[in-house]
Amino acid sequence: MSEFHNLQELRRSASLANKVFIQRDYSEGTACRFQTKFPSELESRIERTLFEDTVKTLNTFYAEAEKIGGQSYLEGCLACATAYLIFLCMETRYEKVLKKIAKYIQEQNEKIYAPRGLLITDPIERGMRVIEVSIYEDRGSSGSSSGSSSVSVSTAR
Amino acid sequence: MKNCDYQQIDPKVVPTYASPSHIGTRGPRRVRRKWEVFPGKNRFYCGGRIMMAQQSGVLPLTLGLILVTTGLFFIFDCPFLVKHLSSCVPVIGAVLFVFVFITLLQTSFSDPGILPRATLEEAANVERQIDSSGNSSYRPPPRTKEVLINQQMVKLKYCFTCKMFRPPRTSHCSLCDNCVERFDHHCPWVGNCVGKRNYRFFYTFIVSLSFLTSFIFGCVSTHLAMSTTQQKHSFSYPHASFLWFRVMFELVICFFSVWSILGLSGFHTYLVASNMTTNEDIKGSWSGKSGDVATNPFSHRNVFVNCCSVLCAPLPPSLIDRRGILPVEEESAQMCHADIQLPANKNQRNMVGAPAHHPLCLKPHSKLKAELAAAASACLSVVKVWLSG
Numbered sequence: 015m016s017e018f019h020n021l022q023e024l025r026r027s028a029s030l031a032n033k034v035f036i037q038r039d040y041s042e043g044t045a046c047r048f049q050t051k052f053p054s055e056l057e058s059r060i061e062r063t064l065f066e067d068t069v070k071t072l073n074t075f076y077a078e079a080e081k082i083g084g085q086s087y088l089e090g091c092l093a094c095a096t097a098y099l100i101f102l103c104m105e106t107r108y109e110k111v112l113k114k115i116a117k118y119i120q121e122q123n124e125k126i127y128a129p130r131g132l133l134i135t136d137p138i139e140r141g142m143r144v145i146e147v148s149i150y151e152d153r154g155s156s157g158s159s160s161g162s163s164s165v166s167v168s169t170a171r
Numbered sequence: 172m173k174n175c176d177y178q179q180i181d182p183k184v185v186p187t188y189a190s191p192s193h194i195g196t197r198g199p200r201r202v203r204r205k206w207e208v209f210p211g212k213n214r215f216y217c218g219g220r221i222m223m224a225q226q227s228g229v230l231p232l233t234l235g236l237i238l239v240t241t242g243l244f245f246i247f248d249c250p251f252l253v254k255h256l257s258s259c260v261p262v263i264g265a266v267l268f269v270f271v272f273i274t275l276l277q278t279s280f281s282d283p284g285i286l287p288r289a290t291l292e293e294a295a296n297v298e299r300q301i302d303s304s305g306n307s308s309y310r311p312p313p314r315t316k317e318v319l320i321n322q323q324m325v326k327l328k329y330c331f332t333c334k335m336f337r338p339p340r341t342s343h344c345s346l347c348d349n350c351v352e353r354f355d356h357h358c359p360w361v362g363n364c365v366g367k368r369n370y371r372f373f374y375t376f377i378v379s380l381s382f383l384t385s386f387i388f389g390c391v392s393t394h395l396a397m398s399t400t401q402q403k404h405s406f407s408y409p410h411a412s413f414l415w416f417r418v419m420f421e422l423v424i425c426f427f428s429v430w431s432i433l434g435l436s437g438f439h440t441y442l443v444a445s446n447m448t449t450n451e452d453i454k455g456s457w458s459g460k461s462g463d464v465a466t467n468p469f470s471h472r473n474v475f476v477n478c479c480s481v482l483c484a485p486l487p488p489s490l491i492d493r494r495g496i497l498p499v500e501e502e503s504a505q506m507c508h509a510d511i512q513l514p515a516n517k518n519q520r521n522m523v524g525a526p527a528h529h530p531l532c533l534k535p536h537s538k539l540k541a542e543l544a545a546a547a548s549a550c551l552s553v554v555k556v557w558l559s560g
Binding site: 033035038040041042043044079080081082086087089090091093094097098099101106107108109112138139140141142143144146 | 277286372469479480487491492
């Protein structure tokens with residue numbers, strides 16, 4: 015298993031081997047939720063509980079952003095009364111939570127994922143469709159087989 | 172919209188955006204934004220802040236009708252009604268007009284909830300999953316996926332343009348060439364799609380427009396009735412013909428608008444109360460075909476909760492990040508992707524709009540392509556040097 019101490023070392027000495035995509039979970043509707051099923055490609059790289067915790071926390075953040083309750087009703091009514099002009103002036107609740115999510119993902123990457131040669135991409139950069147987990151190999155030990163896997167991905171099209 | 176401090180690390184990427192020694196003798200390059208390489212058929216103005224469909228449809232007509240009718244109302248009917256009825260008349264008219272105008276512009280100029288197309292790796296991953304589902308026949312494998320949503324089976328279709336399985340309630344608009352979340356319909360009157368992000372603006376627009384047209388219709392009828400009874404014996408010919416012409420114009424516009432807009436508002440109120448979209452209603456997605464009792468799995472079974480979830484839910488963010496800065500390697504990837512995947516005439520529509528007379532923020536297509544080609548070749552040479560070093 016590749017070990018890296020931090021993001022800087024990952025950048026210098028690693029090459030991208032593969033990408034794993036965690037899909038959306040639509041069992042409860044169109045609200046943003048990701049599947050917590052542990053992908054087999056990550057079995058040798060990270061503990062199951064750590065990964066599941068990350069996905070569950072992200073799901074909690076998204077549920078908080080999309081929560082329909084007293085506060086959202088009030089905001090909706092106020093917005094309607096102002097012909098929705100407040101959306102141009104104010105940061106919406108969703109945007110505030112997205113910033114928290116970006117911070118959380120950065121923190122997780124620095125503390126947990128980069129030392130294991132993994133990187134999580136913020137779902138907002140993939141249209142909230144997937145959580146993209148990039149798997150890196152140590153450039154010195156990768157060899158031709160894993161280094162060519164990302165090339166074969168793009169040439170297979 | 173978002174200020175994500177964390178940048179995805181890809182060791183194969185050149186970390187700097189503008190590097191004169193690599194690009195050539197051109198000097199530091201202008202920062203490019205993602206709207207400039209947006210693959211859908213949309214037009215962008217004001218640096219990507221405003222977006223519309225490729226064809227503005229009858230939006231100028233909509234604006235013209237509203238402005239002319241309201242203008243005539245304020246100029247000719249309001250003074251009479253303020254004198255003979257109440258001074259609230261112009262105030263109410265002004266408030267309704269402001270609502271109508273602002274919500275119309277918001278519906279037309281905002282992102283309806285466009286889903287960005289899948290990245291190359293994502294698309295390849297989906298293809299692998301489809302191929303590995305074990306289809307050995309000569310026909311291509313079925314591009315649908317069944318998911319269970321609130322204990323009901325819903326079929327997700329694969330979008331060949333966007334290279335992904337469409338999320339539930341998402342539909343691909345052929346006019347805009349985008350997948351739109353919670354796609355309602357493409358409205359030519361506002362010149363944009365109506366989807367998850369701008370449905371509330373659209374609904375407020377049609378409701379306030381029905382109030383405005385009813386109000387103007389009522390005021391004009393009142394003015395006509397009052398001025399006919401008051402000036403029965405003193406009609407002079409030039410004034411009478413102009414009065415009748417103007418009144419007829421306003422009445423005809425308002426009469427047809429009232430019935431059609433009121434009808435549309437009523438229909439959309441029904442859709443909001445049952446948490447359905449026009450698209451689903453037309454296709455009969457939840458009408459229970461073949462004897463099955465198919466109900467809407469997205470409905471909360473409560474009219475009030477449905478209304479609140481559609482109109483008062485937190486406004487979702489725009490997923491296409493129009494004003495985001497385009498990393499150098501993505502420019503070359505986008506260009507290659509566009510050249511390989513799309514036919515030649517599509518590349519022309521790849522940019523903000525081919526006709527040269529479109530206002531603001533446009534760039535000649537050939538110059539941009541040349542810049543992208545130069546950037547791509549410079550980028551590749553740097554990456555080769557770095558990997559070998």
